[in-house]
Amino acid sequence: MTQPQYGLRRSVFSRTAIGRVPYAVPPPYVMPRWLRRLLLALLALLLLLLCLVSCREARKPESLSGSTLTGARKVAGPVCLEEAVDLSGSMVAYTEQRERAERELFAFAKRELSPTDRLSQAFFASDGRVTLKPSTLQSLSTVPPPPEDLGGGTSLTPAVAGLIAARGSDPADCAARALILITDGLIGDEPGLIDAAIRAGGYTRIYAVAPAGATGAGRGNLSGGLLDSITVYGFHDGGTFGRVASVLGDARPLDVIFGDILADLTGQQLTKSGTDPDDAQ
Known part of the structure; x- marks a missing residue:
């Protein structure tokens, strides 16, 4: 015998059109x-x-080849650059970029700088070695290659001491003398030693030039004592990353940074060739 089926049934009213609520389109x-x-x-x-x-x-100047120093030079004697280049593992990748920027610097010097402006160079890792004694910038087209046996550390003090000792063969009396560090800032010197070495150098300015975006790039361990007075620049090698680094961190091509440093030392301005100096502010 079939059992009756029971279930809930809707009312007749709800099943008729008159009992349904019409759909209303919501207002926009x-x-x-x-x-x-x-x-x-x-x-x-x-x-x-x-x-x-x-x-x-x-x-912003895009290269030294398209730049010029504007305004009157405000130093009466030679400007002397002493460059200490970091050869630790984190900086080897930037060797070609640095050498290319230095060639641009030498070409720039021939048309913009005094015949007495000078450059000397040392490299450092665990030890330091001078590879270029003080030489006129206008006489240079290239610099000696970096040494290969300086160890795997990052000690700046021997390079600074070597640069100071190399002055003995240079008769120039520098009106402005700058120490330029090409490094990511991860040095391992004892603060007292590096402070004493830099103080002995009698530098007018100290600059650190670091690759933008590199691990530790920037001031890094360059703090305390005289290291607090270092002006830090970030450099890039163009491309999309370079444009972003330029906007966000005011990074510039390495050769342009060399020009900025020279302008700072001579009291002039580095501007694009054909640019009104007042527009470059």
């Missing part, structure tokens, strides 16, 4: 006027910021 979203004005203001601010950044980037 209308953005409040204050929110529209805020978004438009933010968009206008963003466009203005992009315009300012674009103008600023356009005024």
Whole structure:
């Protein structure tokens, strides 16, 4: 015998068209006027910021070959650069870039600098060695290659001491003398030793030039005592990363940084060739 089936049944009223609620299309979203004005203001601010950044980037020199020193030179005697180059493992990858920038520097020196402006160079790792005694920048087209047997550490003190000792063969009386460190800042010197070595150098300025984006790039361990007075630059090698580094960190090509340093020492401005100096501010 078949059992009766029981179940819930909807009322006749709910099953008729008259008992159904018709579907209503929701009204379209209308953005409040204050929110529209805020978004438009933010968009206008963003466009203005992009315009300012674009103008600023356009005024930056892109290479020394397209740059010049403008304004009167404010030092009466030679400008002397003493360059200490980090040969630790983290810096080997930048050797070709540094050598290319130095060749640009020598070409720049022949047309922009005094015949008495000078460069000397040392390399350092566990030990330091002078490879270029003080020489006029205009006489150089290349520099000796880096030594290969300086060990695997990063000790700046021997290089600074060597650069100071190399002055004995140089009759020039420098009006401005700069120590330029090509390093990522990860040096291992004892603070007292490096401070004493730099103090003995009597430097007018000290600069550290570090690869933008490298591990430890920037000031790194270059702090304490006289190291706090170091001016730090970041350099890039062009491309998309270079443009980003230029905008976010004011990084520049390495040869342009050499030009910035020379301008700082001579009291001039480094500008694009054909650019009004007042527009480069």
